[in-house]
Each structure stands twice: as C-alpha cells, then as structure tokens.
Amino acid sequence: MDKRIKVIVAKLGLDGHDRGAKVIARALKDAGMEVVYTGLRQTPQQIVKTAIQEDADVIGVSILSGAHLELVPQIVEAMRNAGLNDVGLVVGGVIPPEDISKLKSMGVDEVFLPGTGLKEIIAKVSSVAGKKRGIKVEQ
Amino acid sequence: MPERKEVSRLNNELLKKALSGDELAISKVLTNIEYTTSDGLKYLQELTKLSGKAHTIGVTGIPGAGKSTLLSDLIETYVSKGFRVGVIMIDPSSPISMGSFMGNRIRMQDKTLLSNVFIRSTASRGHLGGFSSEALMLMEAMDGLGFDRILVETVGAGQTDTDVMSSVHSVVVLTIPGAGDEIQALKAGIMEIGDIYVVNKADRPEADMVYDAVRFAVESGEMSWRDGWKPLVLKVSALKKVGIGELVDALEIHSEFLKKKGLFETRVNSRRRKMIELILRRKVNEVVTRVLESNSAYISEMLVKGELATLIDSLYSSVKDEL
Ligand SMILES: Nc1nc2c(ncn2[C@@H]2O[C@H](COP(=O)(O)OP(=O)(O)O)[C@@H](O)[C@H]2O)c(=O)[nH]1
Ligand SMILES: [Mg+2]
Numbered sequence: 043m044d045k046r047i048k049v050i051v052a053k054l055g056l057d058g059h060d061r062g063a064k065v066i067a068r069a070l071k072d073a074g075m076e077v078v079y080t081g082l083r084q085t086p087q088q089i090v091k092t093a094i095q096e097d098a099d100v101i102g103v104s105i106l107s108g109a110h111l112e113l114v115p116q117i118v119e120a121m122r123n124a125g126l127n128d129v130g131l132v133v134g135g136v137i138p139p140e141d142i143s144k145l146k147s148m149g150v151d152e153v154f155l156p157g158t159g160l161k162e163i164i165a166k167v168s169s170v171a172g173k174k175r176g177i178k179v180e181q
Numbered sequence: 182m183p184e185r186k187e188v189s190r191l192n193n194e195l196l197k198k199a200l201s202g203d204e205l206a207i208s209k210v211l212t213n214i215e216y217t218t219s220d221g222l223k224y225l226q227e228l229t230k231l232s233g234k235a236h237t238i239g240v241t242g243i244p245g246a247g248k249s250t251l252l253s254d255l256i257e258t259y260v261s262k263g264f265r266v267g268v269i270m271i272d273p274s275s276p277i278s279m280g281s282f283m284g285n286r287i288r289m290q291d292k293t294l295l296s297n298v299f300i301r302s303t304a305s306r307g308h309l310g311g312f313s314s315e316a317l318m319l320m321e322a323m324d325g326l327g328f329d330r331i332l333v334e335t336v337g338a339g340q341t342d343t344d345v346m347s348s349v350h351s352v353v354v355l356t357i358p359g360a361g362d363e364i365q366a367l368k369a370g371i372m373e374i375g376d377i378y379v380v381n382k383a384d385r386p387e388a389d390m391v392y393d394a395v396r397f398a399v400e401s402g403e404m405s406w407r408d409g410w411k412p413l414v415l416k417v418s419a420l421k422k423v424g425i426g427e428l429v430d431a432l433e434i435h436s437e438f439l440k441k442k443g444l445f446e447t448r449v450n451s452r453r454r455k456m457i458e459l460i461l462r463r464k465v466n467e468v469v470t471r472v473l474e475s476n477s478a479y480i481s482e483m484l485v486k487g488e489l490a491t492l493i494d495s496l497y498s499s500v501k502d503e504l
Contacts, residue, residue: 045216046279046304071280076304081287088293092286095293095300097208125205 047099047171052080052089054103054113063104066134069160070102070167086116090124099171100130100151110137111144118149130170134158196224199326204299207326211301214322215315217460225318228325233449235267235324236436237331239346241374242355247381248334249288250419251355251428256292258429259330265297267328269319271335271345274304281305285334299328305341313341314459317348321456324449344459346374348452350445351435352407353377353428356395358387375404375412377431383416383423392416408444410435465504472499 051067053060060082067077078096080089084103093101101121105113114133121129133145134154142153151170154163171177198206210228213221238255240248252268259266270285281304292298303315316333323331333349335342346352354375359382378399380392396414398404404412413431417424439445473480476496483492 046306067282071275071282072278074278074280076274076281076302077283078286078302079282079284080290081284084290088290091204091293092290092300094204094208096302097212 045177047075047168047177048078048096049075049100049102049167049171050078050080050089050093050096050098051102051104052084052092053082054084054086054089054105054117055107055109056083057105057107058082060104062106062134066102066104066160066163069164073164073168075167086113086120089117090120090126093121093126093129094124098129099175099177100132100167102132102134102167105133105135105137108136110135111141114145114150115148121149128174130167130174132167132170134163196227199224202327207299208301210326211319211322214318215303217314217318217463225322228322229453230325231327232321232324233446235328235331236351236432237320237324237333237349237448237452238351238353238432239333239335239349240353240355241335241342241346242357242381244336246355246357247419248355249285251353251379251381251417251425252285252332252334253289253292254419254422254425255330255332255429256289256295256298258425260292260295260297262429264329265327266299267323267326267331268298268300269316269323269331269333270300270302271305271313271316271333271341272302273336273339273341274306279306299323305339313344314456314463316341316345317452317456317459320348321453343374344455348448348455350439350448351376351432353379353432355379355381356391357382358385358391374407376407376410376435377428378404378412378414379428380414380416381419384418384421388416408439408442410438465500468500468503472496472503 049070051063053063067079071077078092078098080092089101089103103117110133117131121131130151131149132152132154133150137153137155145153152166195206195209199210210224214225240252242248256266256268270283272281272283274281283302283304285302286300289300301319303319305313306315320331320333333345335345352375356378378395380388380395382388392414399412399414406412415424415428415431417428439448476499480492
C-alpha cells in the first residue's frame with residue numbers, strides 16, 4: 043500500500059477560532075492526505091510532541107494572533123531538538139508580507155497568507171512532503 | 182510502495198532505541214509496521230516475542246458518545262497509577278479521496294506532554310485493502326514495546342469495529358442519553374459485544390433512564406455474556422470526570438477474571454491469528470486490485486460479449502498466477 047501523506051494541522055497560540063484551519067484540514071483530507079487535527083490553543087511543545095508520536099510528514103500551523111515571530115522559532119527549535127529534521131513545516135495566517143522571508147530563513151518551508159487558494163495549499167504541502175520525506179504522490 | 186528515505190534503511194538500532202523508550206524511534210517502528218514494509222514485519226516479529234502482557238481495552242460507540250473524552254480520563258488515571266499507556270485511535274478513510282480527518286486528539290491534547298503516554302491516530306484504509314490489520318499490528322507492537330495498558334477507540338460501525346473489538350481483552354461500549362436508537366441498537370445485537378456498558382453523559386438528567394434500560398437488557402439476558410462474564414453497567418460523566426475510578430476498577434476486575442480463567446492469553450492468541458488473517462487478506466486484496474486494473478480493457482470487452490463466466494475464470498487464474 044502506498045504511503046499516504048500524514049499532516050498535523052494545529053492552531054498555534056491563544057487566538058480564538060479555528061474555522062480556517064478546519065477548512066484547510068478538510069481540503070487536505072479531500073486531496074487524499076491523512077490529517078491529524080489537534081484543535082485550538084496548542085503550544086509549540088504540544089505540536090512537536092504530536093508530530094513525533096504521529097510520525098507526521100508535515101506540520102501545518104495556523105496563527106492569527108500576530109505572535110508568529112515569537113512562536114514559530116520555538117517550533118523550529120523544538121523540532122530540531124527532537125530530531126525532526128526531515129519533517130516539513132508550513133505556516134498560515136495573518137502574517138505581514140515582510141515577515142515571510144524571516145520565517146523562511148528560520149526554516150519554515152511555506153507561508154500561506156489569507157486568500158491563498160486551497161489548490162495551491164494542497165500542491166505546496168504535497169511538494170514539501172515530497173522534498174522532505176521522499177513521498178511521491180500523483181495528483 | 183514508494184521508498185521513503187527514513188524507512189527504507191533497515192536498522193536494528195531503531196528497534197533497540199524504541200525498546201528503550203525513545204518516542205521518535207517508537208513512532209518510526211510503528212509506521213514501518215503499519216505499512217508492512219519488510220523492516221516492519223521484522224520489527225513485528227521481534228515485538229510479538231515480547232508481547233502478551235498488556236491489558237488491551239477497546240472503547241466503542243456512536244460518534245459524539247464521548248469516547249475520546251473518556252480515553253483522556255482513562256489515560257490520566259492509568260498514568261497516575263504508574264502505568265505506561267498506549268493509545269490507538271482509528272478514524273475512517275474516505276472511500277473517494279482515501280484521505281482521513283482524524284480529530285480525536287482535540288479531546289486529549291492536555292495529555293500530550295505527559296510522559297508514559299503514546300498516542301497514535303490511524304486511518305482505517307478499509308477500501309484500500311487495509312481491513313483493520315493496521316490497528317491489530319499497532320496493538321501487538323505497543324504491547325511488545327512495553328505499554329501496560331493499550332486503549333483503542335473505534336467508531337461503532339462496520340467491519341473494522343467488529344474486528345478490533347473482537348481482538349481486545351475488554352470491550353467498553355458507550356451509550357448516551359438522547360440517542361433513542363442506541364438502545365434499539367443494543368437490543369438488536371449490533372452492540373451486544375460489550376464487557377462493560379458505560380452510560381456516558383450521566384451529568385444529564387435522562388441518563389438514569391438509559392442506565393435502567395441497559396441494566397434491564399443485561400439482567401433479562403438480552404445482552405450476551407462473553408465467556409461466562411456478566412456485563413457490567415456503569416454511569417459515567419467523562420466530561421466531569423465522574424465515575425472514572427469505578428470504570429478503571431471494573432476493567433481491573435474483568436482483567437483478573439480473564440486471567441483466572443486462562444482467557445487473557447487465549448485472547449492474545451486469537452488477536453494474533455486475526456492479525457495474520459487480516460495481513461494475508463490485505464496482501465491478496467492488493468493482488469486482486471492489480472489484476473482488475475491491468476485487465477480493465479479486457480473486462481469491458483468481455484462484458485460487451487456477454488462472456489461473464491469465462492471472464493471470471495480468466496481473472497481468477499490471473500490472480501492465482503500472481504500469487
Ligand atoms: N455533557 C457531557 N458531554 C460530554 C461528556 N463526555 C463527552 N461530552 C461531549 O460530547 C462531545 C463529543 O465527545 P467526544 O469525546 O469527541 O466523542 P466521540 O466522538 O465518541 O469520541 C464533546 O463535545 C464532549 O465535550 C459528558 O460526560 N457529559
Ligand atoms: Mg472520538
């Protein structure tokens with residue numbers, strides 16, 4: 043049986059709702075991925091521990107609070123400490139365009155701003171899984 | 182299957198690390214086993230030599246009954262008693278996209294950072310020929326890796342549920358007030374597999390009625406007894422954490438009952454037989470799928486000609502050749 047892409051979708055930080063994250067999680071499911079949805083108010087440590095236990099190929103975090111420059115580096119560091127060097131990390135949410143390159147230089151593979159189409163998100167998550175984990179997926 | 186960088190490198194170091202408790206190593210071992218890679222089957226073989234000690238507990242019931250919330254409470258209680266807890270949560274795969282949305286962790290994220298707990302979500306992948314072999318293999322592996330209590334959540338429907346529930350030591354069936362059909366389902370035998378019936382959401386006033394109905398069904402012999410065990414009926418509020426201690430006690434009593442009767446080991450053995458059966462069915466099914474795909478044009482042609490019997494004979498021969 044072919045390996046299916048396994049993705050963690052988590053809401054990082056303290057902001058309140060998760061409609062957007064759920065829409066993305068469902069879209070990834072409809073694209074054939076196995077999506078572990080963790081819900082609201084996750085800490086970087088919880089997200090990384092979840093990724094370890096689930097053997098996730100990609101971690102997707104949604105953050106709306108504006109605390110990305112503070113919280114995302116904590117995920118990157120926790121991933122590094124845990125040895126998750128081959129796990130993809132994508133970040134979506136309200137992020138000022140000038141922060142995109144900062145996040146990418148920290149080690150984030152893709153950044154999705156509000157309004158990014160679901161098709162694009164699916165394609166990029168697949169390609170991150172391919173690049174990091176060597177999983178081939180025909181779309 | 183496509184080669185994966187990590188997985189394809191055979192590595193007994195990995196199994197050693199997993200046995201020493203390294204979570205990433207455990208996780209990689211489980212993935213290899215889930216996908217029955219050649220390394221995975223070797224790991225499974227080694228772990229099966231070590232397994233047979235864990236008390237395996239299945240929790241089933243309709244969506245929304247509170248299974249994940251209850252699992253979260255059980256994790257807490259077992260960890261506080263000093264046990265190592267493995268958790269397997271099975272969600273259905275979509276027959277169309279083959280993807281899966283696995284949301285059970287929402288109810289137990291505050292347990293993630295506890296040490297001594299390992300939580301794994303797995304998709305049922307039934308239509309892919311997976312049957313529920315994955316869940317049984319994960320159970321066997323966690324047992325061999327030294328987890329003392331293994332909790333398995335499945336949605337109470339379909340073949341996966343039946344296979345999994347017939348392979349654990351103790352089956353906990355959840356029922357809730359307000360699900361009128363639930364009692365009908367219990368009576369119709371759809372869910373008469375429970376060793377322990379839990380009326381959850383006992384914080385709601387209608388719970389007493391459901392409790393009485395289930396009690397009556399057990400007392401009047403409508404609910405079957407498995408191997409001479411009279412099912413217990415308990416009221417619980419998973420949300421308010423009421424009645425959890427009693428449930429854990431009931432599970433211990435059931436486990437002792439099985440051990441005394443020599444059934445604890447019997448169930449491990451029948452679980453292994455079931456696991457082997459399902460792995461084989463999955464492998465055969467993969468061959469059937471391949472033969473159907475590669476003969477697609479031939480099938481159309483023969484259907485047009487009306488040669489159904491010849492078609493089936495010839496496809497069956499191809500399947501046997503491939504095997
Ligand atoms: N009132 C009440 N609600 C509960 C109880 N247990 C679970 N729930 C709620 O029921 C819903 C479904 O719970 P969940 O554990 O996800 O159910 P599952 O689908 O069976 O795993 C959630 O909103 C829970 O908070 C309970 O004991 N009392
Ligand atoms: Mg659940």
